[in-house]
Amino acid sequence: MLIFSRYTWWVAAMIGLALFLTAASQVGVLSPFQSAFLRVVAPVEDVINGIFTPVANILANAGRIDELEEENRALRVENADLTRQMTENEIDRERLAQLEQAFNLTGDTETTRVAANIVHRDASAFAHVLSIDRGSDDGIKVGMNVLSPEGWLVGTVYDVSGSQSFVRLITDSRSKVNAQVLGSETDGAVHGGANRTLSFELVTGDVNVGDTIVTSGLGGNYQANIPIAAVTEVSGTAQDLYRTVKLEPKSRVSTLSTVFVLTSFVPQRLGLESD
Amino acid sequence: MRGPVVALLVVFAALLQVTVAPLFPVRGAVPDFVLMSLVGIAAYAGARPAMVAMPLAALFTSFTSDRAPGLLIIAYLPLLPLAFVLAEANLPLSRFVQTMIAGVATGLWARLMLSLAAFAQGAAFGVGDLVFIVILPGMLLDFMLVAMAYLPFRLIGWNAQPVGLQRGGWL
Numbered sequence: 447m448l449i450f451s452r453y454t455w456w457v458a459a460m461i462g463l464a465l466f467l468t469a470a471s472q473v474g475v476l477s478p479f480q481s482a483f484l485r486v487v488a489p490v491e492d493v494i495n496g497i498f499t500p501v502a503n504i505l506a507n508a509g510r511i512d513e514l515e516e517e518n519r520a521l522r523v524e525n526a527d528l529t530r531q532m533t534e535n536e537i538d539r540e541r542l543a544q545l546e547q548a549f550n551l552t553g554d555t556e557t558t559r560v561a562a563n564i565v566h567r568d569a570s571a572f573a574h575v576l577s578i579d580r581g582s583d584d585g586i587k588v589g590m591n592v593l594s595p596e597g598w599l600v601g602t603v604y605d606v607s608g609s610q611s612f613v614r615l616i617t618d619s620r621s622k623v624n625a626q627v628l629g630s631e632t633d634g635a636v637h638g639g640a641n642r643t644l645s646f647e648l649v650t651g652d653v654n655v656g657d658t659i660v661t662s663g664l665g666g667n668y669q670a671n672i673p674i675a676a677v678t679e680v681s682g683t684a685q686d687l688y689r690t691v692k693l694e695p696k697s698r699v700s701t702l703s704t705v706f707v708l709t710s711f712v713p714q715r716l717g718l719e720s721d
Numbered sequence: 722m723r724g725p726v727v728a729l730l731v732v733f734a735a736l737l738q739v740t741v742a743p744l745f746p747v748r749g750a751v752p753d754f755v756l757m758s759l760v761g762i763a764a765y766a767g768a769r770p771a772m773v774a775m776p777l778a779a780l781f782t783s784f785t786s787d788r789a790p791g792l793l794i795i796a797y798l799p800l801l802p803l804a805f806v807l808a809e810a811n812l813p814l815s816r817f818v819q820t821m822i823a824g825v826a827t828g829l830w831a832r833l834m835l836s837l838a839a840f841a842q843g844a845a846f847g848v849g850d851l852v853f854i855v856i857l858p859g860m861l862l863d864f865m866l867v868a869m870a871y872l873p874f875r876l877i878g879w880n881a882q883p884v885g886l887q888r889g890g891w892l
Contacts, residue, residue, distance in 0.1 A: 453802050456772055460794055463776055468791030471783070480784045487736060487785075494740045502744035566739035568786040570832075571749025571855040572839035572846060575787060577739075605787055612787045619844030640850040641749040700744065 481607050484565075488579075491565060503701055557669075559593070559706040560584055565610065567700075572619040574642050576601075578705060581609045589713035591668055593706045594697035599623070599661060599672045600705055602713070611707075615699060616674065617642040624664040625674055627657045633664070636674055636693065644675050646691035653680055653691055669711040727762055727770045728777060734758035735781035749854035750862050753828055755782050755793075757866050759800055760824040764816075764881040765874060771801055792838050796831035803827060816881045821867050828863035832856060 470476050507514065562578035569575075580586050592600045592613045601615035614621055618638045625646065626633040632651030636659060639645055646659055657677040663670025675693035682689035737754040745752060755778050763771035779793035804823040807814065814822070832855050840846065871881070 453805055457798065457802060460776060460798055464791035464794040464798075466791075467780070467783075467794065468789055471790055476784075476790070483781065483784045487732065490733075491736055491740055494736060498741045498744060505745075566785050567743040568739050568788070569743035569746060569751055570835060570839075571850070572836055572844040577785075577787065619839055619846060620842050637845070640846045641854045 477607055484610055558710040560709050561706055564703055571640050574615040574618040575612055577610055577612050581611050582606045583608050585709050586611045586707055591708040591711055595704055598697040599674045617644055623668055624662045625659050626662040627653055628660045633662050644693040644695055646693055649689050649691055667713050727774050730758050731774050731778045732781055735785050738782055739785045747862055748858040750859035752862050752866055756828055757870050761870050764820050767882045796834040799830050800827040824867040825860055825863045832859045
């Protein structure tokens with residue numbers, strides 16, 4: 447009985463400690479300790495990441511050789527088409543610049559990005575978070591958009607310390623992004639789901655498999671026209687109020703090692719994304 | 722000497738949790754290396770080191786994952802009391818089975834707590850998602866990891882320690 451009472455005291459002490467630490471973390475008391483801890487363990491993390499990430503990549507791609515070869519062939523064709531489009535875009539851009547100059551228009555469209563290495567990943571069924579090695583010392587602020595090296599939306603910064611930031615990914619269940627179908631007026635909200643899935647919800651209008659979904663900029667939390675994902679499945683009929691649309695993110699976060707924080711975009715936290 | 726080893730083990734587990742664990746998901750569940758380290762400490766170092774290691778593990782894991790430290794303490798809290806109750810109940814269970822039950826049940830509780838915390842923060846999911854994406858794969862993972870962590874030590878002749886507090890000099 448005495449032993450049980452010792453455990454009872456310990457459980458009570460732990461509950462008290464849990465409440466204390468929760469309050470302490472809310473007011474930021476733990477932040478200096480967290481920064482110091484992360485600095486000390488950073489070399490060990492590099493070693494662990496260096497060992498296990500290649501192993502995970504091999505395991506993830508094992509048994510997919512045929513699929514990867516097919517994907518490679520399709521990508522070569524797409525690459526040739528994109529190269530052609532890029533040339534056309536370059537010509538269009540030059541013409542646009544000439545027209546802007548002729549009509550005395552100034553376009554403030556320059557974006558600045560900060561490259562950051564992924565340090566940690568925290569993944570569970572409903573949470574998908576990563577930390578990067580850039581923080582407020584590098585100009586990172588809460589709410590800034592985070593992109594993959596290819597320019598696809600990865601997530602947003604939700605917590606910042608001096609040398610490190612935490613990013614909530616779009617596949618996190620708590621993430622919502624106002625979005626639209628590229629090249630159309632169809633809009634809705636991209637919502638992270640269980641098991642790191644993505645869906646396009648509250649869709650009003652036509653959407654088809656293969657469409658690209660981009661940020662709409664509504665709400666002020668995301669810069670407009672950042673590509674997010676491609677539509678992989680559409681279910682429901684035109685009579686349905688809202689159709690069910692499944693998406694596939696174009697950036698594989700599990701194999702990413704670098705991301706870019708869009709520092710030129712100042713978010714206006716107007717509410718749709720729940721942090 | 723045992724104190725620093727336990728502390729290092731806990732730090733290493735917290736790092737594995739945010740570097741290695743997300744690379745090997747089973748449906749929505751990822752291996753919980755922090756829980757496995759606590760199970761190992763309780764089983765082979767005894768209850769008292771585990772009582773100190775648990776809040777440290779929660780704190781270090783919160784530093785690396787940015788989860789609330791208080792939530793992690795609550796998540797791992799049932800391990801020792803449950804192991805103690807099982808040991809004191811005089812059930813016809815081997816120490817391995819007792820460790821397995823305590824580890825898997827605590828893992829179940831921990832995943833439930835973390836999911837409910839995500840729900841409270843705005844994650845939308847149904848009971849089916851919780852059961853089939855989190856709970857069942859998580860229990861399977863915990864079962865496999867406890868067995869993998871426990872049996873090698875048993876094979877080299879190390880016996881699991883009792884979880885009563887008298888071993889730590891509390892009586």
